Amino acid sequence: MLNSFRLISLIEGLSFLVLLFIAMPLKYYWGHPEAVSVVGMTHGMLFIAYVGLALLAAQRHGWSDRFILAVMLAGMLPFGCFVLEARLKKETLQPALQN
Structure with a gap:
């Protein structure tokens, strides 16, 4: 699950990041609004999957309310997912290192 x-x-x-740094400049600087339509829809569906899987992972792994809040915030900040990835990678490796 994790x-x-x-x-x-x-x-x-x-x-x-593609939405912020590629699609939005294409829309606002070069007049191609379809870029935001396509990337925005894809990002929206991925964000819904992110929230759903985050809640399932939180339940399965017993995350604290504070950590769940941090996970949700990471999903809304540019580059937040990469910071979160480092933390989750540690959590995934710790059980293997303890054996």
């Missing part, structure tokens, strides 16, 4: 969430988190974060 690996699926980590993957969606990275893909959603990348789609957010």
